[in-house]
Amino acid sequence: MSTKRKFHIPDAAEDAALTRAAESDADNLPLTDAQLKRMRPARDALPTMVGEKAAAAVLRGPGRPSMPIDQHKVRTTIRLDPDVVDAFKETGAGWQSRMNDALREFAKSHGMIRGR
Structure with missing residues (x-):
């Protein structure tokens, strides 16, 4: 049995039903085209919103921080x-x-x- 995930792409009718359901949720309306156009990557927006230090902590990649080559473990x-x-x-x-x-x-x- 394959371990690959199988994705279901909705047809036009399913897509319309999903859109209607999303639009009926007043607490979580879909984003408008104008809102989507204003979006920026977190690495660009966060520093001005929460400060450089906090943004760096949030945006840090997974794993251990890189070390100078002369300090790498063997x-x-x-x-x-x-x-x-x-x-x-x-x-x-x-x-x-x-x-x-x-x-x-x-x-x-x-x-x-x-x-x-």
Whole structure:
């Protein structure tokens, strides 16, 4: 069975019935052509309506913010003893970052890397 969504495009009679139903709702009337023509993208309209900072927060894209290329994490596969992984997992959310910090501390203390 296909997982693609199937769209039903209404015929003229169905479209007319939908339009009549929309026009009969006094609390939510369809937009007029003039109103549609005045519309602008949110990225253009929001800063003047709510301010730059609030608009930036609303318009921020999904996911984590981008980082400078020199700060990107490297995806790797590593085999570790189960007890070591379990010990970090038991510390709760953020265990991978804490494991990264522990490796960084070890590398620094052994002169393998500097700073950061």
